[in-house]
Amino acid sequence: MSATPRLTRKEQQAATREALLESATRVLAEKGLQRASIDDIAGDAGFTKGAFYANFKSKEELFLVMLDLHFAERLDAIEQLTSNHDAITDQAEQVGLDFLAALRGDEEWCRLFLEFSTHATRHEEFREQLMARRDALRSGVADILARRAAEAGITPTIPPDLVSRMTFAMAHGVALEQLLDESTPDELFGTMLRMFFLGLSTDAQNA
Amino acid sequence: MSATPRLTRKEQQAATREALLESATRVLAEKGLQRASIDDIAGDAGFTKGAFYANFKSKEELFLVMLDLHFAERLDAIEQLTSNHDAITDQAEQVGLDFLAALRGDEEWCRLFLEFSTHATRHEEFREQLMARRDALRSGVADILARRAAEAGITPTIPPDLVSRMTFAMAHGVALEQLLDESTPDELFGTMLRMFFLGLSTDAQNA
């Protein structure tokens, strides 16, 4: 006896769209960009291709929707992590460590993200869409870094945007490393970030 | 009037194998792992699938051969770069900068390498083969780092193997970044490495 056994058309479609998204998350994670067909995704949700094409233009577009959700979560998490009043360098490192946690906590997503990233490398239109989102997240992070730095009265020698670019690059590189080589030491990213930020602050002091 | 207008069988096959490798380098770079079919590669070399399968088991195997050639070059270059007698930290950074030069100088190869890397993520057998090669290169670099450090009388706080792992991870992350976003500042990797190695030496001094 649900509250609305009868759904309006829009609700219906929204529901199937949700179902498709959820199945896409699972199926894409499991089989990957190349091996997961549209039939697979729709089938997993209990629908057919018809439903898929009625809701999404392509696998790429679907992924971008998933991406928006993930990035929104990510930004929230970062905002919260840096809202406590630790030392600024610790905060920057925490952002990185949070990345690490996110990466290790969702290996499947990570793999998928890298797949679509390399995919974007060869598909101009998709590349632009992906980049727009990456930029948004990155500048969001940069803003936070800049704000925290200002609060701490520090003038960094290297622009926050560049720092967040580097952090992202490191994160993605480490992610790939860990996917390829399970013997990769857990502390790799942590140590790497510590050294990096140590270098940053040393540099700032010498300047 | 070439010296050997008549080729023995082995020479013939070696020649077609070379031709296939060369075409593979070009075609794979241009179309990528997914879009370059075996027909394409063989066709570009003026052969057919028959020739391909007579010489290689699969696209993966062919790539591994290409990889061996590249890695051998890489290791030579690193050996030479560190053979001069600069400061150890500069040397480490030089290795990184050489990586950068290699990456930017051969963007196509870089892209291809990342494609096969993510591919390896989902194909266990290939992953192992790729990893074996990566490990070989990485430990080669680690050996060089360790040797130079010893010559300079420095005891690093972080094992060279870990350092080379990190450098690789950074390089790959930056590579992806630059492939996706052409507005990525050129000095990104250089600055990143400088900060990282600055952090390393600061840490070593404090220890």
Place this chain on the structure above:
DNA sequence: GTATCCGGATACCGTGCAGTACGCGACCGT
């Protein structure tokens, strides 16, 4: 010189997939 071998060509099969055209049936406005 003859039998054999084998690198490569050719032809073919099976498959898996992205799209698409169209039909149905449930919802919708009036």
Place this chain on the structure above:
DNA sequence: ACGGTCGCGTACTGCACGGTATCCGGATAC
């Protein structure tokens, strides 16, 4: 209540590709 609307299912097309079985012709061995 009725004709339109539209989300979704169905069925089909077309194709690209990996892999294999078979054949040819020149090299090779004796």
